[in-house]
Amino acid sequence: MSKLGPYASYDKETGFHPHPLHDNINYVGSFERLNVDVRGVIHVGMWDFVEHYCYSKLVGDKVIGVEANEFVFDTMSKPIADRCGYLSFNECVYSEDGLEKQFYLANDCSTLNPVAYSNHLSMKLAGGNFVNVITKKLSTLIQENNIDMNQYDFLNIDAEGAELEILKGFEDHIKYINMIFIETSLNDRNNTGATHEAIAQWLVERGFKLAEMSDSYQQEGWGDSIFLRNNRELEPFNKEKYLLK
Numbered sequence: 001m002s003k004l005g006p007y008a009s010y011d012k013e014t015g016f017h018p019h020p021l022h023d024n025i026n027y028v029g030s031f032e033r034l035n036v037d038v039r040g041v042i043h044v045g046m047w048d049f050v051e052h053y054c055y056s057k058l059v060g061d062k063v064i065g066v067e068a069n070e071f072v073f074d075t076m077s078k079p080i081a082d083r084c085g086y087l088s089f090n091e092c093v094y095s096e097d098g099l100e101k102q103f104y105l106a107n108d109c110s111t112l113n114p115v116a117y118s119n120h121l122s123m124k125l126a127g128g129n130f131v132n133v134i135t136k137k138l139s140t141l142i143q144e145n146n147i148d149m150n151q152y153d154f155l156n157i158d159a160e161g162a163e164l165e166i167l168k169g170f171e172d173h174i175k176y177i178n179m180i181f182i183e184t185s186l187n188d189r190n191n192t193g194a195t196h197e198a199i200a201q202w203l204v205e206r207g208f209k210l211a212e213m214s215d216s217y218q219q220e221g222w223g224d225s226i227f228l229r230n231n232r233e234l235e236p237f238n239k240e241k242y243l244l245k
Helices: 030-034 054-061 070-084 138-144 162-167 196-204 216-220
Strands: 041-046 063-066 086-089 092-094 100-104 132-135 154-157 179-185 208-213 221-227
Touching: 030 179, 030 208, 030 221, 041 054, 054 063, 054 070, 063 070, 070 086, 092 100, 092 162, 132 138, 154 162, 162 179, 162 196, 179 196, 196 208, 196 221, 216 221
Parallel strands: 041 063, 041 154, 063 086, 092 132, 154 179
Antiparallel strands: 100 132, 179 221, 208 221
Protein backbone atom coordinates (compact mmCIF):
# COMPACT_ATOMS: atom_id res chain seq x y z
CA MET A 1 0.00 0.00 0.00
CA SER A 2 1.11 3.53 -0.72
CA LYS A 3 0.06 6.71 1.05
CA LEU A 4 -2.56 7.01 -1.71
CA GLY A 5 -3.90 3.50 -1.19
CA PRO A 6 -3.51 0.47 -3.47
CA TYR A 7 -2.72 0.74 -7.16
CA ALA A 8 -5.24 -1.98 -8.07
CA SER A 9 -8.91 -2.08 -7.15
CA TYR A 10 -10.27 -4.84 -4.92
CA ASP A 11 -13.90 -5.88 -4.58
CA LYS A 12 -16.22 -8.87 -4.90
CA GLU A 13 -16.39 -8.56 -8.70
CA THR A 14 -12.64 -8.50 -9.32
CA GLY A 15 -11.42 -10.31 -6.22
CA PHE A 16 -10.35 -9.09 -2.80
CA HIS A 17 -6.77 -8.44 -1.75
CA PRO A 18 -5.05 -11.76 -0.88
CA HIS A 19 -3.44 -10.43 2.31
CA PRO A 20 -5.53 -11.35 5.40
CA LEU A 21 -5.44 -7.77 6.71
CA HIS A 22 -7.19 -6.55 3.55
CA ASP A 23 -9.58 -9.43 2.94
CA ASN A 24 -13.19 -8.46 2.12
CA ILE A 25 -12.35 -4.74 1.99
CA ASN A 26 -13.36 -2.71 -1.04
CA TYR A 27 -10.61 -0.52 -2.51
CA VAL A 28 -10.73 1.75 -5.54
CA GLY A 29 -7.20 1.67 -6.92
CA SER A 30 -5.22 4.56 -8.38
CA PHE A 31 -5.80 3.57 -12.00
CA GLU A 32 -9.56 3.16 -11.66
CA ARG A 33 -9.84 6.34 -9.58
CA LEU A 34 -7.97 8.37 -12.22
CA ASN A 35 -9.60 6.45 -15.10
CA VAL A 36 -6.32 5.43 -16.73
CA ASP A 37 -5.51 1.95 -18.00
CA VAL A 38 -2.06 0.38 -17.64
CA ARG A 39 -0.02 -2.03 -19.77
CA GLY A 40 3.14 -2.54 -17.73
CA VAL A 41 5.11 -1.31 -14.72
CA ILE A 42 8.67 -0.16 -14.06
CA HIS A 43 9.36 0.02 -10.32
CA VAL A 44 12.59 1.51 -8.91
CA GLY A 45 13.28 0.79 -5.24
CA MET A 46 11.83 -2.68 -4.71
CA TRP A 47 12.72 -3.50 -1.07
CA ASP A 48 10.24 -6.26 -0.02
CA PHE A 49 8.14 -5.57 -3.13
CA VAL A 50 4.72 -5.78 -1.47
CA GLU A 51 3.41 -3.92 -4.51
CA HIS A 52 3.47 -7.20 -6.42
CA TYR A 53 -0.07 -8.00 -5.29
CA CYS A 54 -1.41 -4.96 -7.14
CA TYR A 55 0.94 -5.24 -10.09
CA SER A 56 0.12 -8.87 -10.86
CA LYS A 57 -3.59 -8.10 -10.74
CA LEU A 58 -3.19 -5.11 -13.05
CA VAL A 59 -0.64 -6.28 -15.63
CA GLY A 60 0.24 -9.93 -14.98
CA ASP A 61 3.99 -10.40 -15.44
CA LYS A 62 4.63 -7.15 -17.34
CA VAL A 63 6.69 -5.72 -14.48
CA ILE A 64 10.32 -4.58 -14.26
CA GLY A 65 11.82 -4.12 -10.80
CA VAL A 66 15.11 -2.38 -9.96
CA GLU A 67 16.84 -2.52 -6.57
CA ALA A 68 20.27 -1.05 -5.71
CA ASN A 69 20.92 -2.94 -2.46
CA GLU A 70 22.45 -6.29 -3.47
CA PHE A 71 21.60 -8.06 -0.22
CA VAL A 72 17.99 -6.87 -0.31
CA PHE A 73 17.77 -7.78 -4.00
CA ASP A 74 19.07 -11.31 -3.45
CA THR A 75 17.08 -12.09 -0.29
CA MET A 76 13.78 -10.23 -0.74
CA SER A 77 13.23 -8.45 -4.06
CA LYS A 78 14.37 -11.01 -6.62
CA PRO A 79 12.67 -14.05 -5.03
CA ILE A 80 9.32 -12.26 -5.24
CA ALA A 81 9.99 -11.03 -8.77
CA ASP A 82 11.00 -14.52 -9.89
CA ARG A 83 7.91 -16.08 -8.35
CA CYS A 84 5.71 -13.56 -10.18
CA GLY A 85 7.55 -13.91 -13.49
CA TYR A 86 8.84 -10.32 -13.48
CA LEU A 87 12.11 -8.99 -14.83
CA SER A 88 14.34 -7.70 -12.03
CA PHE A 89 17.73 -6.00 -11.89
CA ASN A 90 20.26 -5.25 -9.15
CA GLU A 91 21.34 -1.83 -10.39
CA CYS A 92 21.84 1.60 -8.86
CA VAL A 93 20.03 3.80 -11.38
CA TYR A 94 20.93 7.48 -11.55
CA SER A 95 21.29 10.42 -13.95
CA GLU A 96 24.69 9.28 -15.28
CA ASP A 97 26.37 6.01 -16.18
CA GLY A 98 29.54 4.78 -14.51
CA LEU A 99 29.75 6.99 -11.42
CA GLU A 100 31.28 5.41 -8.32
CA LYS A 101 28.94 6.07 -5.41
CA GLN A 102 28.51 5.01 -1.81
CA PHE A 103 25.10 3.46 -1.18
CA TYR A 104 24.21 3.90 2.49
CA LEU A 105 22.38 1.00 4.12
CA ALA A 106 19.39 1.93 6.25
CA ASN A 107 16.86 -0.84 5.75
CA ASP A 108 13.86 0.46 3.79
CA CYS A 109 15.44 3.95 3.73
CA SER A 110 18.74 2.96 2.08
CA THR A 111 20.02 5.82 -0.02
CA LEU A 112 22.75 7.31 -2.20
CA ASN A 113 22.74 10.43 -0.06
CA PRO A 114 25.33 10.83 2.72
CA VAL A 115 24.51 11.60 6.32
CA ALA A 116 24.39 15.35 5.65
CA TYR A 117 20.78 14.50 6.07
CA SER A 118 17.58 15.36 7.78
CA ASN A 119 16.40 14.06 11.14
CA HIS A 120 14.17 11.38 9.62
CA LEU A 121 17.20 9.29 8.60
CA SER A 122 19.98 10.44 10.91
CA MET A 123 19.50 7.57 13.36
CA LYS A 124 19.20 4.90 10.68
CA LEU A 125 22.33 6.16 8.95
CA ALA A 126 24.35 6.82 12.09
CA GLY A 127 26.28 3.57 11.72
CA GLY A 128 27.78 4.75 8.46
CA ASN A 129 27.38 1.37 6.77
CA PHE A 130 27.59 1.57 3.01
CA VAL A 131 28.52 -0.39 -0.08
CA ASN A 132 30.25 0.91 -3.19
CA VAL A 133 28.10 0.92 -6.33
CA ILE A 134 28.46 1.95 -9.96
CA THR A 135 25.54 3.97 -11.29
CA LYS A 136 23.60 3.28 -14.46
CA LYS A 137 20.95 5.32 -16.21
CA LEU A 138 17.57 3.65 -16.32
CA SER A 139 17.54 4.32 -20.07
CA THR A 140 20.85 2.45 -20.38
CA LEU A 141 19.39 -0.52 -18.50
CA ILE A 142 16.40 -0.51 -20.88
CA GLN A 143 18.65 -0.44 -23.94
CA GLU A 144 21.10 -3.09 -22.70
CA ASN A 145 18.29 -5.55 -22.07
CA ASN A 146 16.37 -4.87 -25.29
CA ILE A 147 13.22 -4.02 -23.34
CA ASP A 148 10.21 -3.14 -25.48
CA MET A 149 9.00 0.08 -23.89
CA ASN A 150 5.71 -0.12 -25.78
CA GLN A 151 4.71 -2.62 -23.08
CA TYR A 152 5.44 -0.33 -20.10
CA ASP A 153 3.60 2.90 -19.31
CA PHE A 154 3.68 3.23 -15.50
CA LEU A 155 6.80 4.34 -13.59
CA ASN A 156 7.04 4.08 -9.79
CA ILE A 157 10.09 5.55 -8.02
CA ASP A 158 10.83 5.33 -4.29
CA ALA A 159 14.52 6.12 -3.87
CA GLU A 160 14.94 8.32 -0.77
CA GLY A 161 15.92 11.56 -2.46
CA ALA A 162 17.37 10.27 -5.74
CA GLU A 163 14.04 10.47 -7.59
CA LEU A 164 14.88 13.46 -9.77
CA GLU A 165 18.29 12.04 -10.74
CA ILE A 166 16.61 8.78 -11.71
CA LEU A 167 14.09 10.65 -13.85
CA LYS A 168 16.90 12.50 -15.61
CA GLY A 169 18.53 9.17 -16.41
CA PHE A 170 15.28 7.97 -17.97
CA GLU A 171 14.62 10.99 -20.17
CA ASP A 172 15.28 9.07 -23.40
CA HIS A 173 12.33 6.77 -22.63
CA ILE A 174 9.95 8.90 -20.58
CA LYS A 175 7.83 9.48 -23.70
CA TYR A 176 6.43 5.96 -23.23
CA ILE A 177 5.15 6.67 -19.71
CA ASN A 178 1.58 7.79 -18.98
CA MET A 179 1.55 7.72 -15.18
CA ILE A 180 4.33 8.37 -12.66
CA PHE A 181 4.02 7.55 -8.97
CA ILE A 182 6.77 9.17 -6.94
CA GLU A 183 7.70 10.04 -3.35
CA THR A 184 8.51 13.74 -2.87
CA SER A 185 8.94 16.25 -0.06
CA LEU A 186 7.96 19.90 0.15
CA ASN A 187 11.03 20.97 2.12
CA ASP A 188 13.70 18.76 0.51
CA ARG A 189 13.96 16.51 3.55
CA ASN A 190 16.78 14.55 1.89
CA ASN A 191 18.91 17.65 1.23
CA THR A 192 19.35 16.87 -2.47
CA GLY A 193 17.74 19.98 -3.96
CA ALA A 194 14.93 17.83 -5.35
CA THR A 195 11.89 19.38 -3.72
CA HIS A 196 8.37 18.45 -4.76
CA GLU A 197 8.25 21.71 -6.71
CA ALA A 198 11.48 20.92 -8.59
CA ILE A 199 10.31 17.43 -9.54
CA ALA A 200 6.87 18.69 -10.54
CA GLN A 201 8.40 21.40 -12.73
CA TRP A 202 10.70 18.91 -14.44
CA LEU A 203 7.74 16.65 -15.23
CA VAL A 204 5.46 19.49 -16.35
CA GLU A 205 8.11 20.49 -18.88
CA ARG A 206 7.93 16.95 -20.27
CA GLY A 207 4.18 16.69 -20.70
CA PHE A 208 2.86 15.69 -17.28
CA LYS A 209 0.47 17.26 -14.77
CA LEU A 210 0.07 16.69 -11.06
CA ALA A 211 -3.01 14.52 -10.48
CA GLU A 212 -2.90 13.58 -6.77
CA MET A 213 -0.96 14.19 -3.57
CA SER A 214 -1.34 12.18 -0.37
CA ASP A 215 -2.77 13.85 2.74
CA SER A 216 0.56 13.28 4.49
CA TYR A 217 2.02 16.40 2.85
CA GLN A 218 -0.17 18.55 5.08
CA GLN A 219 1.06 17.03 8.34
CA GLU A 220 4.52 15.69 7.50
CA GLY A 221 5.64 17.73 4.50
CA TRP A 222 6.25 14.67 2.35
CA GLY A 223 4.32 11.85 0.74
CA ASP A 224 3.32 10.22 -2.52
CA SER A 225 2.29 12.04 -5.69
CA ILE A 226 0.85 10.89 -9.00
CA PHE A 227 1.60 12.64 -12.28
CA LEU A 228 -0.39 11.96 -15.46
CA ARG A 229 0.60 12.65 -19.03
CA ASN A 230 -1.45 15.52 -20.41
CA ASN A 231 -0.18 15.95 -23.98
CA ARG A 232 -2.00 12.95 -25.45
CA GLU A 233 -5.23 11.05 -24.89
CA LEU A 234 -4.90 8.21 -22.40
CA GLU A 235 -6.66 4.86 -22.61
CA PRO A 236 -9.47 4.82 -20.00
CA PHE A 237 -9.52 2.23 -17.23
CA ASN A 238 -11.17 -1.00 -18.37
CA LYS A 239 -12.62 -2.79 -15.35
CA GLU A 240 -14.08 -5.54 -17.55
CA LYS A 241 -10.72 -7.24 -17.98
CA TYR A 242 -10.32 -7.61 -14.21
CA LEU A 243 -13.70 -9.25 -13.54
CA LEU A 244 -13.58 -12.73 -12.03
CA LYS A 245 -14.49 -15.34 -14.63
